Amino acid sequence: MPSIAQITAHLTAKVAQPISVVVARKSTAGGLEARKLSIASDAAAAFRDLCQNTVDSLANRSAVGYTADAELTSSEVFVLDDPQSLAELADLQAFAGRASTLPTIAPRDLDLSIQLYAVVAGRRPRAVFVRRVDPQIKYKAGGFLAIAGQQLRMLEEPAFSFSPGFDLILTADWALVLNQNAFERLFRDIGLIDAHVAEWITGITDHLPMSQASQAELRQVALRDSRIWRKLREIRRRGHLANVDLADVRKYARKVGMDPQTVVQNNELVFDPDDRFSFLHLLNEDLYKGPLTDETFEAQRKSPAP
Numbered sequence: 001m002p003s004i005a006q007i008t009a010h011l012t013a014k015v016a017q018p019i020s021v022v023v024a025r026k027s028t029a030g031g032l033e034a035r036k037l038s039i040a041s042d043a044a045a046a047f048r049d050l051c052q053n054t055v056d057s058l059a060n061r062s063a064v065g066y067t068a069d070a071e072l073t074s075s076e077v078f079v080l081d082d083p084q085s086l087a088e089l090a091d092l093q094a095f096a097g098r099a100s101t102l103p104t105i106a107p108r109d110l111d112l113s114i115q116l117y118a119v120v121a122g123r124r125p126r127a128v129f130v131r132r133v134d135p136q137i138k139y140k141a142g143g144f145l146a147i148a149g150q151q152l153r154m155l156e157e158p159a160f161s162f163s164p165g166f167d168l169i170l171t172a173d174w175a176l177v178l179n180q181n182a183f184e185r186l187f188r189d190i191g192l193i194d195a196h197v198a199e200w201i202t203g204i205t206d207h208l209p210m211s212q213a214s215q216a217e218l219r220q221v222a223l224r225d226s227r228i229w230r231k232l233r234e235i236r237r238r239g240h241l242a243n244v245d246l247a248d249v250r251k252y253a254r255k256v257g258m259d260p261q262t263v264v265q266n267n268e269l270v271f272d273p274d275d276r277f278s279f280l281h282l283l284n285e286d287l288y289k290g291p292l293t294d295e296t297f298e299a300q301r302k303s304p305a306p
Contacts, residue, residue, distance in 0.1 A: 001079050002174055004063055010171065011055045014122030020099040022118045024127050026190050032091050035105035036138055039245050047119050047162075049213070051129050054166050054178070066177060066228075068234035068284065078177035085239060086175065088196055093170050094185065096126040106225070115189055117162065125172040132179075132186040184226040194231050197222045200229065203236030204269065205285060208246060214271035231280040241283065249282070256287040 002010075006245075020036055039047070043201065058077060064070065066078035066085070077127045085095065097232040099120040119129040167182035168175060187193055197219055202208060222229040235241065246267060250260035263269060263279055271279055281287050 001063055001081055004058055004061065006137060008055050008058050009175065011127055014081060015051045015055060017122040018022040019044060019048055020120045021047060022099055022102060022120060022182060023105060023114045025115050026111045030191060032190060034095060034102055036099060036102040037107065038104055050164050051119055052123055072177065072180035079174055081174040085214065088192060089170060089175055092128065092130060095120050095128050099301050128170040129166040130168040132182040172286065185278050193223055197229055200232035200236045203232065204241060207241040208243060208269055209267065210269040217229055217273055218271045228287040229282055255284060258282065
């Protein structure tokens with residue numbers, strides 16, 4: 001995992017280089033439909049300042065891994081640098097390679113169907129600063145970028161404003177999550193969960209039998225609940241179920257005070273949407289009994305002991 005100092009140095013160098021601004025919405029054919037904005041020099045300078053302000057703010061935050069149960073605090077930033085995570089974000093990373101060749105969109109054609117905007121900074125390999133769902137159309141003083149003919153320019157009373165700050169930063173080697181809620185909503189809204197949830201479920205079904213009905217119910221719950229797809233994603237990445245059988249699952253369930261029949265029936269895993277957290281906590285080894293109280297607890301931010 002890169003250090004905050006390495007991250008800020010890399011991004012500062014990128015922000016000082018040429019930038020492009022891209023807006024995107026989910027395509028009816030799947031994936032993202034992206035367009036490039038034509039921007040005036042003062043607007044480009046303003047976007048560059050937005051990016052640099054975000055980079056400067058990282059000095060007060062620490063880098064942590066993005067795990068299923070981690071909740072981002074104001075003093076942290078999630079770092080994703082494994083190949084699987086970067087592959088899942090490939091649609092967003094593609095802005096870095098395509099920004100200069102994308103078809104353009106006039107500012108007057110911006111509307112609320114836009115789901116994100118991105119500032120693409122630097123020469124190859126580029127950095128991509130992503131903000132979910134803003135810009136927003138409004139008539140309010142205090143904004144700074146607005147529709148003016150064919151280019152974005154500085155105006156006192158904008159009709160279409162870009163809010164400061166970013167939710168996600170992507171480079172060729174890592175991604176930073178600055179706003180967890182916005183990142184996870186974006187992940188769902190642009191179809192990335194739908195595209196990957198079946199693969200995440202195979203982290204269970206490749207190793208343990210599970211009924212088709214349970215798989216379908218698990219998929220539907222994961223599409224609605226970020227806590228569920230995050231847990232499935234982690235189980236898939238860990239790969240620990242390759243060395244587990246149903247007898248092990250039953251044994252572990254009894255050890256933490258669960259009825260094995262709630263998770264294993266007729267020699268198959270059974271998923272109950274009403275008990276979804278217990279099911280996934282069990283399969284991810286998140287449950288343990290306190291040695292003093294014999295009470296069952298849920299582990300948080302699991303990491304291997306040194």
